[in-house]
Amino acid sequence: MTKKITVVQRVKNIVLMGIGSVIAAAGLDVFLVPNNIIDGGVVGISIMASYLTGWSLSAFLVLLNLPFLYLGYTQIGKTFAFSTLFSIISLAFWVGVFTPIPEVTNDLFLAAVFGGITIGVGIGIIIRHGGCTDGTEMIAILLDKRTSFSIGEIIMFFNLFILTAAGFIFSWDKAMYSLVTYFVAFKVIDITLRGLDESKAVYIISDQMEEIRDALMARLGRGVTILHATGGYSKEEKPVLYCVVTRLEVAKLKSIVSEWDETAFVTISDVHEVMGGRFKKKAIH
Known part of the structure; x- marks a missing residue:
């Protein structure tokens, strides 16, 4: 095969x-x-x-x-x-x-x-x-x-x-x-x-981690990965949310994050290609 x-x-x-x-x-x-x-x-x-x-x-x-x-x-x-x-x-x-x-x-x-x-x-x-x-x-x-x-x-x-x-x-x-x-x-x-429809990798650090995670999964239909990190200054353990979305979903993602935590630290970068996993292009509702 x-x-x-x-x-x-x-x-x-x-x-x-x-x-x-x-x-x-x-x-x-x-x-x-x-x-x-x-x-x-x-x-x-x-x-x-x-x-x-x-x-x-x-x-x-x-x-x-x-x-x-x-x-x-x-x-x-x-x-x-x-x-x-x-x-x-x-x-x-x-x-x-x-x-x-x-x-x-x-x-x-x-x-x-x-x-x-x-x-x-x-x-x-x-x-x-x-x-x-x-x-x-x-x-x-x-x-x-x-x-x-x-x-x-x-x-x-x-x-x-x-x-x-x-x-x-x-x-x-x-x-x-x-x-x-x-x-x-x-x-x-x-x-x-x-391709015209580029994907974006998003990292989110927030004290409202669970709420943001659940909202992203429910409203965007995206899988979310929790990464474990340590603060460089505070030395505290902090979870980091990671997910991949399409370019057209970025605005909605930022809106969801702001609803739960306006002070959340968010970084967004280009992803040239996505393979495997459960990532699929979805329509925005």
């Missing part, structure tokens, strides 16, 4: 990575390439190389990623490398298929924004299901383990040079629009990975 589920999951991932490639390729061919606007990373380098040489963009997408694929295979793992290889080849294939499609707009701002949205959705789907379309992300992952810089900082450093090169090759206006595309795509990828 486990093996069957694993095979089904792999097939699902491959299909969804293929769908993500179609969406990203459409964003490139319909919005960015016709207007000489680039995205960051190897995709951006490929667009500039294709413009300068007249060679196929699809060919550059594959060729420029090959060294990074080898690094991914040797340093990260073969599953990741093969998923990435499939994503890159699929993206290159669909870029070639969509190339004859005429541009939708020649308004540079609209092209930058909608190109960023389309590419962000496509690449976000690919990453969410185990693939990757950009070799600079692999370099960032490897350098992150060996330096004090984060993956995001390393990718931003690479893209600073790539977008500067776009200013010399196309124009500085195009480079600035490319920067808009990059930031829009970055944010949309983040939304695609996390």
Whole structure:
């Protein structure tokens, strides 16, 4: 049964990575390439190389990623490398298929924004299901383990040079629009990975612990965990309530806590993903 589920999951991932490639390729061919606007990373380098040489963009997408694929295979793992290889080849294939499609707009701002949205959705789907379309992300992952810089900082450093090169090759206006595309795509990828309905982790410290716990369970329908903590100053044992709610339930949770204890200490933080347990999205009543 486990093996069957694993095979089904792999097939699902491959299909969804293929769908993500179609969406990203459409964003490139319909919005960015016709207007000489680039995205960051190897995709951006490929667009500039294709413009300068007249060679196929699809060919550059594959060729420029090959060294990074080898690094991914040797340093990260073969599953990741093969998923990435499939994503890159699929993206290159669909870029070639969509190339004859005429541009939708020649308004540079609209092209930058909608190109960023389309590419962000496509690449976000690919990453969410185990693939990757950009070799600079692999370099960032490897350098992150060996330096004090984060993956995001390393990718931003690479893209600073790539977008500067776009200013010399196309124009500085195009480079600035490319920067808009990059930031829009970055944010949309983040939304695609996390989802619009983010969950929140909540910690509550109050003298009315039992009343708040019962109210949260009854009125929000959420499970609540009691953690045992010790006050750093008072050295007293104090229970801490912990629960996970959806973004839309935060206001109601704060209202419930305030009803019982206006001086309660509450901290709320983002949760990127929730698995297992009895957590389910519920409607607010």
